[in-house]
Amino acid sequence: MESNVCTGCNRPDLPWAGRGTSLPISGCRFTLYPMTDGFIDIILGALEQTDTSAVWSETDALSTVYRGKLPYVADAVKALFINAYREGVHMALEGQFSKGCPGDIAGDSQLDREGEAPNAKSLEGKHFPVHCKLALYPMGDASYIDEIARVWYMAEDSGLQPKTIHYATRIEGDVQDVFRYLEAVCELMENSEKVHHYVLHFTMNCNSPTVEE
Amino acid sequence: MESNVCTGCNRPDLPWAGRGTSLPISGCRFTLYPMTDGFIDIILGALEQTDTSAVWSETDALSTVYRGKLPYVADAVKALFINAYREGVHMALEGQFSKGCPGDIAGDSQLDREGEAPNAKSLEGKHFPVHCKLALYPMGDASYIDEIARVWYMAEDSGLQPKTIHYATRIEGDVQDVFRYLEAVCELMENSEKVHHYVLHFTMNCNSPTVEE
DSSP states (O other): OGGGSOSSSOOTTSOOSOGGGGOOOEEEEEEEEEOSTTHHHHHHHHHHHSOOTTSEEEEOSSOEEEEEOHHHHHHHHHHHHHHHOOTTOOEEEEEEEEEOOTTOOSOSOOOOOOSSOTTHHHHTTOOOEEEEEEEEEEESOTTHHHHHHHHHHHHHHTTOOOEEETTEEEEEEEHHHHHHHHHHHHHHHHHOSSOSEEEEEEEEEESOOOOOO | OGGGSOSSSOOTTSOOSOGGGGOOOEEEEEEEEEOSTTHHHHHHHHHHHSOOTTSEEEEOSSOEEEEEOHHHHHHHHHHHHHHHOOTTOOEEEEEEEEEOOTTOOSOSOOOOOOSSOTTHHHHTTOOOEEEEEEEEEEESOTTHHHHHHHHHHHHHHTTOOOEEETTEEEEEEEHHHHHHHHHHHHHHHHHOSSOSEEEEEEEEEESOOOOOO
16 A cells, blocks of 8 residues: 555545556656756747647646656657757756556546657657666555666666666666666556556756766 | 665665665755856855765766755755855756665765754845745655655645645745755654655756746
């Protein structure tokens, strides 16, 4: 019971019946941080270039959330980040993918989309290196060490050089590979019979002025 | 067992014996995002004004981590954010407070500090409004719904107007009150006999150009 309960939405008033775990809705709440005076233009410009027709979307003063089928949610987040890329401009993307919160609701989603992700073609051939850190919380799985181990080795097998840091895992690589990996971790969680609910927090950045040893 | 294991550091090679849960080390991994061309000067300037002598600290290309006793960790993070504040400059702070990861190590910390937090005096009288979202993951507590409920009502009692959004809770208020609340949530987790390990993810920002209805 305890590990089936969403600790993200913090709703003591919800019926913790677990209905949300059976909803087919994946989501990603994220924020883009271009570290430049022109951050509004970059974000609006990226939005204009990004096809978000395959997801339900809502923006507030802190973040944006996309909800729908995982491939379309991941496609839209990736497209927004890549479309916001500017040569030499330091930018970060902070987000959390999630599915299966027992307190989740059936609405606020887009589930009738089929076919290729709408931004796939326009993103082809776009490459730049990113740093990324992630922390995975698989809930409701008595043996989720196995999932964690698999996720770690998946990063290694993908050439993303996983490294342990306090409270998170660091990976490095091309933006397309890092997004492919994050989506693969979500797929693994969503296809696991043991994990009913997961949250994957991640932060990636490009053009960091910090030189690492 | 399952809910006692750190899913953040993703280390399949660690002995998951739970030793980390008894270490007296609190930590916060965070990143400051001033959305301006002068972001480096703002961050370096804030660092110069902030006394970090009471915590162990490490910075990489993605984030900084402070580790030590909770009051000093919280004081240093708060000081850095407040010292980085510039009238009219949109800025965000993303972070995760945590304690009790079973895979944690005894090193990389500062635990012999006593007395008042070093930045407390210099922060007095500094006020500005912030938006904040948070997601709390208390691990290893069979009845952690009670903790979640308490945390929600704590926000309400503190006048921070908690509101549920997908995958997180929103709160609003003065920067000092929001930090006081986040630290109180950490204290509650750290003093709970049931919670052996928690992670509190949060993002706050100031001077957001987004107008909410």
